[in-house]
Amino acid sequence: MKTFIQRTIQLLLAVSASVLTLSTSASAGPDDNTLVYGQRLSITDIGPAYNAFLQYPSGYEAGFVIFDRLVTFDDQLRFNPQLAESWAIADDQKSVTFRLRAGATFHDGTPINAEAIKFNVERMMDPEINTTNRPLWDPIAGADVVDDLTVRLRTHEPYALLLNTLAHGSGAILSPTAIMENGQESETQNPVGSGPYKVESFNPGLELVLAPHDGYWAGQPSLDKIIFRYVPEAATRISALQSGEVDVIDGVPTHLIAQIEADSDLQVLTSPSLRPMGLAMQTTIAPLDNVEVRRALNHAIPVEAIADKLFLGQAKASDSPLAFNTVGYSGNEPYAHDPDKAREMLAAAGLADSDGNGMVEHEGEDLSFTLLVPEGVFANDVLIAETAAAALQDVGIGVEIRKIERSSFWDTLRLPVAEAGWQLALFGFNPSNASGLYHLDSMYTSNPDNEGRPAVWNITRFSNSEVDDLLNQAKVTVDGEARAALLAQVQDVIWSEAPYIWLQVNNNISASRADLSGVEVWPVIFTIVRGGSY
Numbered sequence: 001m002k003t004f005i006q007r008t009i010q011l012l013l014a015v016s017a018s019v020l021t022l023s024t025s026a027s028a029g030p031d032d033n034t035l036v037y038g039q040r041l042s043i044t045d046i047g048p049a050y051n052a053f054l055q056y057p058s059g060y061e062a063g064f065v066i067f068d069r070l071v072t073f074d075d076q077l078r079f080n081p082q083l084a085e086s087w088a089i090a091d092d093q094k095s096v097t098f099r100l101r102a103g104a105t106f107h108d109g110t111p112i113n114a115e116a117i118k119f120n121v122e123r124m125m126d127p128e129i130n131t132t133n134r135p136l137w138d139p140i141a142g143a144d145v146v147d148d149l150t151v152r153l154r155t156h157e158p159y160a161l162l163l164n165t166l167a168h169g170s171g172a173i174l175s176p177t178a179i180m181e182n183g184q185e186s187e188t189q190n191p192v193g194s195g196p197y198k199v200e201s202f203n204p205g206l207e208l209v210l211a212p213h214d215g216y217w218a219g220q221p222s223l224d225k226i227i228f229r230y231v232p233e234a235a236t237r238i239s240a241l242q243s244g245e246v247d248v249i250d251g252v253p254t255h256l257i258a259q260i261e262a263d264s265d266l267q268v269l270t271s272p273s274l275r276p277m278g279l280a281m282q283t284t285i286a287p288l289d290n291v292e293v294r295r296a297l298n299h300a301i302p303v304e305a306i307a308d309k310l311f312l313g314q315a316k317a318s319d320s321p322l323a324f325n326t327v328g329y330s331g332n333e334p335y336a337h338d339p340d341k342a343r344e345m346l347a348a349a350g351l352a353d354s355d356g357n358g359m360v361e362h363e364g365e366d367l368s369f370t371l372l373v374p375e376g377v378f379a380n381d382v383l384i385a386e387t388a389a390a391a392l393q394d395v396g397i398g399v400e401i402r403k404i405e406r407s408s409f410w411d412t413l414r415l416p417v418a419e420a421g422w423q424l425a426l427f428g429f430n431p432s433n434a435s436g437l438y439h440l441d442s443m444y445t446s447n448p449d450n451e452g453r454p455a456v457w458n459i460t461r462f463s464n465s466e467v468d469d470l471l472n473q474a475k476v477t478v479d480g481e482a483r484a485a486l487l488a489q490v491q492d493v494i495w496s497e498a499p500y501i502w503l504q505v506n507n508n509i510s511a512s513r514a515d516l517s518g519v520e521v522w523p524v525i526f527t528i529v530r531g532g533s534y
Helices: 002-019 059-068 114-125 160-168 176-182 186-190 234-243 256-263 291-301 303-311 340-350 380-394 404-414 437-445 465-475 479-495
Strands: 034-039 071-073 079-081 082-088 095-099 140-147 150-155 197-203 207-212 227-228 266-282 314-315 370-376 398-404 424-428 500-512
Touching: 002 256, 034 071, 034 234, 059 197, 059 207, 059 227, 079 082, 082 314, 095 114, 095 234, 114 140, 114 150, 140 437, 176 186, 207 479, 234 256, 234 500, 256 266, 256 500, 266 291, 291 340, 291 380, 291 398, 303 314, 303 380, 303 465, 370 404, 380 398, 380 424, 380 500, 398 404, 437 465, 437 479
Parallel strands: 034 227, 370 398, 370 424
Antiparallel strands: 071 079, 082 095, 095 150, 140 150, 197 207, 207 227, 266 424, 266 500, 314 500
């Protein structure tokens, strides 16, 4: 394994050297008041409903510019007022009353009032319109208009995460008039929003151009234009940033940070991520339905080496199903890298090398898994897959790495078991409302049907009644400490049951022109450019 890691580092250094041959001369900056964001993933959908901003996170990043919400996050994930000036929680904790800003308008000039908020909330409550993010919106019972600038949101039970839901990307507020005139699905390509910038033109998959919303309630936006442009290759993004062709980029590889830091015209922007990466295991398929096999695989992978060597100090080995800075996080005893122990555990589970060919056998055949991995969706995704495959090979398990186009990756993960065609998949869930409860609920609440598509993101088909009961208790527990105690129990059970081979939590790494201010990198992996200015 050491030899493989060494080869990986040599590859990283070779890639770095090749990129350094690019021109390092940088322009003095943009010649107009435009911000161009070179994104590693394309935008194909810019509405908060249906498929919830396809090509995540790029669509969400555009959504945070086009739309306002009742409340929003700052870069530390604290709540700030946005369309709501203030709010009051009822004594029974089952409703919140919001007072709206006077004079705020949508991009089409229509007023943002209580009726508009009610319309948007009820759309997100509809599971046929809002097909994802169900754990965020299912607790909401309804919205009532109190007066023109006052709206009350009701929940079925006390729901401490209501503000998290409203600050989430799916809490975007759109013009009801535009939707009624243009059709429910008009939002996907030409939404009429409420934020500081409006859609000027959209070429799906290539470029989105935004212009200022002149009637914005907070005053005239700083920029004359914001352009989201698809630039898939990291070396091309960095070269474009150096030349001044773009002003902001995301997805900076760790081995290229020094190149950007050496350029005085550029700056690196980082934040710790809330997205723990791992290898999802199909827990209903033998032999992965055996918890001892899943634990053995966790011992087989050199998690510390992956975090240290592949990410050069920009990642930390996981010790929980949640990332370290997520609300509700509780650490566990890590699975130590121990190939000998992994082999012993596999043999005890009936997976032994009976013919001496170095491969363990299952049902009379050499055991082999298909590992699904995208190329360019997650940092070092293919290198992680290759490292994991080599480690599993070392304990006698064959791995076929199946690379899949980034555009189809998310849907492939959620195919029914019979159609999936994988036993292991590289995946990381981002709790984009900043809540550990939402994270655990989305990934580990039992699916109604383990053969079909998962209800949310339980792609491992993990099912544990104790976890279900604890999560249900946590959902109606308003006291933060009591809720955290329940989530700690959930994490203990999940960690022990090992539906994932947990790997690392990365830093989010973006970069911009040094004279550009106001761009934020949020822990929920989004690079937010709405406040950018020169």
